[in-house]
Amino acid sequence: MDLRYGPEYEVFRRELREFLTGWPLSGDEAALPQAEQERIFRGRGIDAGYVYRETPEAYGGSGQPSDPLRDRILQEEYGRAGAPGNSLFQGPAMLVPTLLELGSEEQKQRFIPPTLRGEMSWCQGYSEPGSGSDLASLQASARLEGDDWVLNGQKVWTSNADSADWMFGLFRSEPEASKHAGISYLLIPMKQEGIRVRPLRQLSGAAEFFEVFFDDARTPAENIVGQRGEGWQVSRSTLKHERNLIGNPRMISDQFDRLLALAREAQVGGRPALSDAGVRRRLAEIEGFVRACETSNLRMLSASIRGEEMQVMLPMMMTKLYSTDVTQMIWKLAYDLLGTAGLTDCEWAPNYARDSTPPAVVQNYLFSLGPAIAGGASNIQRNIIGERGLGLPRDPRPPS
Amino acid sequence: MDLRYGPEYEVFRRELREFLTGWPLSGDEAALPQAEQERIFRGRGIDAGYVYRETPEAYGGSGQPSDPLRDRILQEEYGRAGAPGNSLFQGPAMLVPTLLELGSEEQKQRFIPPTLRGEMSWCQGYSEPGSGSDLASLQASARLEGDDWVLNGQKVWTSNADSADWMFGLFRSEPEASKHAGISYLLIPMKQEGIRVRPLRQLSGAAEFFEVFFDDARTPAENIVGQRGEGWQVSRSTLKHERNLIGNPRMISDQFDRLLALAREAQVGGRPALSDAGVRRRLAEIEGFVRACETSNLRMLSASIRGEEMQVMLPMMMTKLYSTDVTQMIWKLAYDLLGTAGLTDCEWAPNYARDSTPPAVVQNYLFSLGPAIAGGASNIQRNIIGERGLGLPRDPRPPS
Amino acid sequence: MHFGLSEEQALLQETLRGFIEAECPPTRLREIFDEGAAHDSALWKGLAEIGLPGLCVPESEGGAGLGALELALCCEELGAGALPGPLLFHGLATLALREGGAAAQRERWLPALASGERVASIALEGVGGSIDDAAGRPALDAAALTGVARHVPFAEVADLFVVALMDGGLAVVERDAQGLVVEAESGIDRTRPLGTLHFDATPAERLETGAEAFDVVRDAALCALAADAFGAAWALVRMTVEYAKTRQQFGRPIAEFQSVKHQLADMATAIELSRGLYWYAAYACDHIKAEASQQAALAKAHIGDQAVEIARQAVELHGGLGFTWECDVQIWFKRALFDRAFLGTPDEHRDRAAALGGY
């Protein structure tokens, strides 16, 4: 065990910090629209070998060898600087790795460069109203008619569906095949008559997701990734990339820091919250969980640096379930610390967040309920841990 | 809603208190052995109509009409006086009601009077090592040979097996019949060659239970309650009586009072525990659960007074699961309050209990783990609540 | 000895339940909720027809003369139906007038409140944030009230406010009194909007025995909120049970998955067994004064926590749907959040219960 980064990486970090002093832009560039400024700085990052590191230069990346530790340093330093680096949008983060692995040469050339440049935006079409944790039961259909796929059905929980140029999605193309074998992975232009997008309001009142309705929408036959009926495997590859993004190591810790900042301002029973033994103890209890997340993350990073991912399969399966619970703990206490101010949505806004526009605690509290549902409900995660992680037998299945 | 008992019951309570001033015994009687004193005072209670109230006089009870409110008053006042009333041993509490409902006239005459007088003691033979929550899978066998049942197999978790004169138990008498239909309910003399009793030590170190081994043990053919193969139904009747004993309403509250007394003596971080906001809040949180138990109990008592048990079926199903959790909460906090004194078994013994021989908190803590297991594990209770209480479908069963 | 509902009490609940089912079924509730117009005058008129605004008003002033228990029993039904409207707070205001008002004050205000002709609300929280913290409340000097009261339910609708004062007493302020400015708050529960009252030398009348009445109203309010949360939690359990029976995943209703079934069993157990807690506390308000404050604090804290935890699980068991605005679960979830936070969080009431319980 050795938590020092070593001289080579210290140099890398120093150079990177120097580079990041270039953000925010200055001079004439500072007057450009925000999106344009981001595009410029991201381009410089690609040229410097910091952004889209592993994507070949031919497709618009910087063609660097894989190096999870450099990735971590980049994440830390870009995060600290608040600078635009690797986009977290679904196109660059999920579709591009999938195309690199399974796309045709033509698809790679056509889709990857504009996606990385931010000129082509994507949304993901997986979930359906009837298919949540049991995703493979999806019903939206694709029928090959001449040179086109004809699409019908509905997708839900689609971020950015209102603005995206394209969707990558799963459709049932072989209705006769078994559940998992009848699905194809298609790329679909969003701006067409057969597609209608409706905002999906969350219980918090915000509308960050959309429903997408397909009514004889079309996409050319060649816009399929992988073979017909193999879409399920293709999408697993995407999910693998999602999982491989170990995630921002500071994500939970940042939330805990915000909780602490809130606790410094809050009152309990008319006295400062931090003078209350019960509050302090709840904070320290939560900090135990937060540090557990943080150190688990560090452990997975280490394994990935050394190519020993298999040795941390168990913690990798467990992380989502755990961090979901910890996030809920954090915002539950934050909500409690509001006292009766929790009765109103936006009343409380002391300087508790790092960024200048702190979302209300109430919003965070309500939002913290989401992860237990999204991307495979917590009960599904428990099945996976029990069966794949601990070798327990599968549930008895009903006659099918 | 009216929590006053009304004049008739106030008179009853006054007379009862007067009667209970007779305990402890005085004069020459005070010199008798404790067991003899208890026998005498219990006999006086029967004569006065206070003890074994609903058992006909012919069988040694006091032949009074059913009155749950008088029962409650008796429980409260006998409890306060620490006087011997209805025995909680399994003979009077479980076997006698079963015999009254399903025994032959001969069985009633032979077994009930000496059992109530404390001259014939009983143990219960239900659980087996392989049959815990799935009790009906029991394997101990009874084979009719001439005029005797011949018994083989093993029972476990049997209280008082070392001292009891008789056992009432379940045995598989019809090996060909289906699981529930092959069981008989038998009465068996314990003092015989074919029965061996071994103490079963609990994790706390105490040995309050026994294992009982049958090796061609015998009991006369007539010692069967109900018909051959109907033992499961007979035992359900016994369990019904067990459930109908709503239980001492003060059981959980008494434990909470002991927790409070302990908290008054304990230190946390070198200061009195009760000056600590976190401890006070945990106590009040637990008190919420305790009062929920107490008031639910009161509600069930009320329903039973008015013959409206059906209206409280749901809380009746839920009570065991809940009070098990609450008991664990109480002793968990008590154990915490010990601090490092929890490292040793018996070190801490301030005057926290009402009675003169306080069992150690550590023992209580360890013992509090038991109820989640005994008499149907908590998971089984949840199935019952879900299926019978909420009308949820049964689990899919494996092919049998 | 009867720890259960009398026929009259059961009938009261049934009547209100029937009214809500008929007049504010989920479809109508959804309309009101989305419009944010929580005071529906037709609903209020209907409630007035069955006498509910006068529930706690003495018979001599045209009411039913009932107490904290009957108010709480009604609140269970309000919570179960997530009924929009000021009935809970109106009931508490009438209780304050009954307990704290001189004869003339009672005669002056109560009849119009009993009939439902006028609507009252309560303003017990100042800027201190703690229910027993009087220092942050508005002050009454002669007959002029100055200060701020926050989180006042139906502040924009009520004709009359019972306001807790810095000196521990209570005062009555009319809606159209001079120097009263009402500012809407962006409340979390759209079935019960909130507002802030700003008083600037506003004419107000002190209730004769307001200090004693404050304790009565506070304790009854905690019971009423506990009951509302209890009703809301049971509604969420029922809703989730029904959803689990019909929602199919992996070829069977999710209710067949043992972990779902057990979660539902735990939710139902947690709420059902706390029913007696609010019953007893409310009964104590009416009949066992010495126990009322502690029992009310325990009931509010306990049921408030349980209800929100049940709501959280109800969201989770509804899957993606539960996370949407469309799904009615959110209406009850926010109802439970309101009941838990209004007049103080569980922690605050546990601190009070510990002190009142002598530990």
Add this chain to the structure above:
Amino acid sequence: MHFGLSEEQALLQETLRGFIEAECPPTRLREIFDEGAAHDSALWKGLAEIGLPGLCVPESEGGAGLGALELALCCEELGAGALPGPLLFHGLATLALREGGAAAQRERWLPALASGERVASIALEGVGGSIDDAAGRPALDAAALTGVARHVPFAEVADLFVVALMDGGLAVVERDAQGLVVEAESGIDRTRPLGTLHFDATPAERLETGAEAFDVVRDAALCALAADAFGAAWALVRMTVEYAKTRQQFGRPIAEFQSVKHQLADMATAIELSRGLYWYAAYACDHIKAEASQQAALAKAHIGDQAVEIARQAVELHGGLGFTWECDVQIWFKRALFDRAFLGTPDEHRDRAAALGGY
């Protein structure tokens, strides 16, 4: 950057694991446990042969010169095997001598401790009951020690005690020193018996830099206890997984019941993801002094709580069997109870962590 075990560290764990599997399998463990003779000289000799008593002793005094991290890694294996014996405490005592002793003191005591010829233990708790509360500890006047130290592991076995003093320092007392009376305590964990030391003007030698060494030993001790609890908890999870696969009820292994499976998944998750907590804290003891005390307190509190909760569930999932003395679950359960309470409960260490964390 490598947050994982080096080959040497992994080998250290494997070696100890192999030793325990071979020399103290459950059958042998059970014998030792039932006899209550937790210091088994054959086991100690075996540990000495693989160099473990000298783990934290500098190479110059015959040890391996390793640190708090390696000690904690060993403790994980000790906990996993519930190995009876004083190794954990002996290791901490050698750490105290290394950090606090003058050269002459190190040379005098460490070689015999490194070889395992003599056994040492620690006596950090006085009669105050709180780890940082010095007032209740024994006092050293000139070279005479007076007072009481409680909860001293292997008090009846150790040849040497490192004793925390009222003035914040540390002293060394030999077992056969005059005026030292050892009184056995009825400890909860039979793999690690406790005793009380009564000192009456007992000859003792002050360690040169004992006050600094106290902090080092305390933090290393908290990590070691966290690691022991971690190992014990994982052992309980594995044991329960195996039991659930074989125990049949209602015609199938209970592991097929979803609620059992999910409970096991939660147990495994709770413990596995806290591994890094003890790793990091122990690493910090060796390399990031500024973070060591807080991280050690958090790890001890967190893992101590998780392990006991896992043990409680392991008992429950073992059904009636889990409640018996016969069932090995109790051995690990009590091991976890010891690790949780020894040198302070989770609440106490959370209070310390809050203060150390600046909140």
